[in-house]
Amino acid sequence: MTPEMKSKLHRIQQGEAPRVLDIFSGCGGLSLGFEAAGFQIDANIEIDGHAAASHAYNFHRDHPRHEQYAVARDITKTLPHQLADDLGLGPVREAVDVIVGGPPCQAYARVGRSKLREIQQHPEAFLHDQRANLFEMYLAYVAAFQPLALLMENVPDIMNQRGQNVAQVMAEALEDSGYTVGYTLLNAAFYGVPQMRERMFLVAYRRELGQRVVFPAYTHHVELPPGYESSRRVALKSLNRPDLFATGADHHYIQPPTPDPARAGAITAQEALHDLPVIRDHLEGRLKRGVRRFEDVDPLPYRGPAKPETYAHLMRHWPGHEAREGIRDHAIRYLPRDYPIFERMQPGDQYPQAKQVAVRLFTERLKEARKQGQDVTRGSAVWERLLEDTVPPYDDSKFPNKWRKMEPDRPARTLMAHLGKDSYSHIHYDSRQARTISVREAARLQSFPDGFVFKGTMNPAFRQIGNAVPPLLVKPIAQTMLAALIAGAANYSAGQRRREPESA
Known part of the structure; x- marks a missing residue:
């Protein structure tokens, strides 16, 4: 030796x-x-x-x-x-x-x-x-x-x-x-x-x-x-x-x-995320497209106390990485076309089911436009605009796993580095929030404590989390x-x- x-x-x-x-x-x-x-x-x-x-x-x-x-x-x-x-x-x-x-x-x-x-x-x-x-x-x-x-x-x-x-x-x-x-x-x-x-x-x-x-x-x-x-x-x-x-x-x-x-x-998605603040700004027109820097926003308070011995309590009180002021990175992506689809999807649904939901929404919007006297014949300007604003363009036979709505009573599926590009693989289980997961929710699903800081804006933060052990x-x-x-x-x-x- x-x-x-x-x-x-x-x-x-x-x-x-x-x-x-x-x-x-x-x-x-x-x-x-x-x-x-x-x-x-x-x-x-x-x-x-x-x-x-x-x-x-x-x-x-x-x-x-x-x-x-x-x-x-x-x-x-x-x-x-x-x-x-x-x-x-x-x-x-x-x-x-x-x-x-x-x-x-x-x-x-x-x-x-x-x-x-x-x-x-x-x-x-x-x-x-x-x-x-x-x-x-x-x-x-x-x-x-x-x-x-x-x-x-x-x-x-x-x-x-x-x-x-x-x-x-x-x-x-x-x-x-x-x-x-x-x-x-x-x-x-x-x-x-x-x-x-x-x-x-x-x-x-x-x-x-x-x-x-x-x-x-x-x-x-x-x-x-x-x-x-x-x-x-x-x-x-x-x-x-x-x-x-x-x-x-x-x-x-x-x-x-x-x-x-x-x-x-096993710890479920709901156990992991239930105490984090509800996000509805995107549904109320208060979320804008653009880069979001976490240090530029005020910390958000939790929804209530976390019981001792729970996963949420551990995430808030991890020794050396405590979240003393709330959280600053509870930020989501701007995806206005897809909020209505997220709302109607069922837990466990993937992209084929999401595409079916989108087609039903498109049909409903065509009927509403027709009632208003608009030209909604196939290929018309209104038809094309509604299609673009409602239905995702991906082939559901080629991208079956591109989207997934999480199940509240199960652990989440694997988070990937692709989170740095989009978050469709982890749509929040709460239909009332109708969104993909936030940066902090991704961190929670990876078991990073709330006091752990991710440098950079939202996309780099998502990528860091998806790449982590x-x-x-x-x-x-x-x-x-x-x-x-x-x-x-x-x-x-x-x-x-x-x-x-x-x-x-």
Whole structure:
């Protein structure tokens, strides 16, 4: 074991919080989950300017180097020692104890095992290679910082990415470099997040810690819709296909915890959002098109107190991220054509049903115009105007999932980065409000507390939220990792004491 690792273990054994570097951090979903579990968020790297600013504000706003934390950095152009110097972390191999991150999951070239060995031997030299993919960049940072533990998060499809199980390749590369590794698939709804979001998590510990990888038991229970179960089955097909692995059929996959119907039911959309202010400005002509900056509006009060031990209470009173003045980002998109459609849709309806509602509205408006003596023959100016003002132009056979009205008694479906462009995938279940979800409601569905600030205007904020990992899903994983680090540090310290008399 290197002197740097011994020093890290000594810190933890003395009760100090493990220091985290969050790579591809976004606004900080992983960071927030680890912070809530007792870790110290010491550094991050993020290429998006708005997300980098959000992370800096929420985790380092009082730090003397706050401006450096807010800088957007491209990992392909930022060497580990440069990041450590910019943030005042000290020598790279001593700087952090844990690395977390979710490399963006665009199409990657095949990850070769020989290349991974090259990364381990010369991480900073490798980072100059512009042909590298982002998974390789992640491994290069691991090789440079030499953490005691790490976590990687990604979509389930990473287990079958262009004919390759990238999670398994990563596991084998980490095992080659001295880590004990395991990965699994987890759904956020089983951990108290009001959203059915399936993700792959890979965890690794330095072998010297003597810890095996385990994942936390579920805290909640939900019957997942067929689509989620089938997606998981597709990802798991790789486990029976040796050709998707780097070295044959042996793999590091760990079965997820067993669902327990005796657990509390999953947090529903209504439980998550019921106490937030009603929005009807758009229905009363008081919402205008244009950019909305959250800091320019007065905070809105809640609809009433939140009972202790409820999801709403946690979102209002998350330690370190409390909402003391109400909320400023309860903002929605300007979609006047679609408000009447939202009002008539039923919970669970998707775009085909929305299109049917729109056609009925169009027919009603044609009749009203005809009563007024207007020319409403097909193709007339009035007919064309009413069609444009009433019916969305998308083909309902090609975009069946483009719209969805949430069900109040179920967790929401997966929030996507596409929220940055539109919010039709999450139409509010309350027909009286007839709208898509607000920025703050999206944050609630991702389990971001109300005091967490998203920098930028509405579209960048939605994108940051859609890209994030739910903090409440991360927290129990981080708690399990913290227990393993503490146990590993204690085991190492005890082993050292046993060896001291022999050496004397």
